[in-house]
Amino acid sequence: MRPIRFEAADSRERTQIGEGLTRPAVKAGRLETGRKEGKYFLRHDDGCAACGAPVEPGEPFYLDPETGEILCEEHGRERRGESESGENAEVGENAEGGPDSGVAEGTDGSDEEPNGSERG
Ligand SMILES: [Zn+2]
Numbered sequence: 001m002r003p004i005r006f007e008a009a010d011s012r013e014r015t016q017i018g019e020g021l022t023r024p025a026v027k028a029g030r031l032e033t034g035r036k037e038g039k040y041f042l043r044h045d046d047g048c049a050a051c052g053a054p055v056e057p058g059e060p061f062y063l064d065p066e067t068g069e070i071l072c073e074e075h076g077r078e079r080r081g082e083s084e085s086g087e088n089a090e091v092g093e094n095a096e097g098g099p100d101s102g103v104a105e106g107t108d109g110s111d112e113e114p115n116g117s118e119r120g
Helices: 019-027 073-082
Strands: 004-006 014-016 031-035 038-043 061-064 069-072
Touching: 019 031, 019 038, 061 073, 069 073
Parallel strands: none
Antiparallel strands: 004 061, 014 038, 031 038, 061 069
16 A cells, blocks of 8 residues: 555644555554544654654655555655555565575475486
């Protein structure tokens, strides 16, 4: 699932959200209720999970519903664009020369050589 974009933050601490967004907010552990200004709020006082930038009032920001992370506009967009197709977005960069990719694929069956010796 891609990060959810919020058009404008209410404050650095929290932003009022509609009922439809309470589910990802709950899942992220960021839902605030019981305030007199509104019914549901998303807490984001920890700022962007990638760069630590605070969410500025009036500025857009993102919530990653899978990880529960808040992202600034730049990093939210980046994350959105990366996993555009396919739901199984794998974690971890597939950089070249990964040391941990020595996977033995079961039995190799190399002892099953055909017995036709043709040399001679
Ligand atoms: Zn950021």
